[in-house]
Amino acid sequence: MTLTELKYIVAVAREKHFGKAAEACHVSQPTLSLAIKKLEEELDMKIFERSASEVSVTALGDEVVRQAQSVLEQAAEIKEIAKRGKDPLSGPLRLGVIYTIGPYLLPDLVRQVITRTPQMPLMLQENFTVRLLEMLRTGEIDCAILAEPFPDTGLAQAPLYDEPFVAALPRAHPLAGEASLTTDQLKDETMLLLGNGHCFRDHVLEVCPEFARFSSRTEGIRKSFEGSSLETIKHMVAAGMGVTLVPRLSVPEEAWAQPDKKSVNGDAHVRYLPIVDPHGGLPPTRRVVLAWRRSFTRYEAIAALRNAVYACALPGVTRLS
Incomplete structure (x- = not known):
């Protein structure tokens, strides 16, 4: 059994035709057919059912073809490993x-x-x-x-950057005219959050723990709307359904640099404001890292x-x- 023979059976299974498979493998059809026949004899089984009109894979042959594909992929990876040894930057x-x-x-x-x-x-x-x-x-x-x-899984890590949180409010909101906001100023607002599973949701709740108590009887936050993405939540803010916190890189630069002008990215109805600590501490941020x-x-x-x-x-x- 050789890698070439495995390559041939994968090609025939894909093309459903010996002639087309031979062309794809850049060999003559007799060469390909003979190699496959030799492999079938070695395995003592039929990989393909042949008829005048089509070629089909047998039930057991289908398993052989899938395994052959896996072997060919692993063989290709060996070549990639060797290539990366010469140039670690070579390859995806x-x-x-x-x-x-x-x-x-x-x-x-x-x-x-x-x-x-x-x-x-x-x-x-x-x-x-x-x-x-x-x-x-x-x-x-x-x-x-x-x-x-995130959980300690024994990974190697390298810090990339610290990213501050930014408040996003409807432009008609009474606080939209401020130069900055504190988390205390947001306690009475309707906060829009990402759904469960998003770590940024947890980050927001760490910064503003009041937002974790979603009850009509709770003073402060009264209602929660869960969006599927930050961009969806921004559209909800624009529609006047509440306020939210977003990472700084998600803010269109023209909306930040020229807050009184309409954003070409569709944030014409959203005002972004920095969050500050009234006691002079650092603003809320998240640390972004590379892990491997x-x-x-x-x-x-x-x-x-x-x-x-x-x-x-x-x-x-x-x-x-």
């Missing part, structure tokens, strides 16, 4: 990103990676923190951009990704070395 980097970071960091990050390390394309996966940690553990992704805190398995050996790839993040605009955040 599988990167996971949480939902409240991806839409705002990835557009610039992908451009930076293409410019700096075109030989290292990013294979991207957006998901919740818990799912990304599981994917890291099982090797489905190489690294992930997450927000602290300690067994992941492409250290140069991790360093290149960090440098690409640092090369992004990242308005309003504090870069961490």
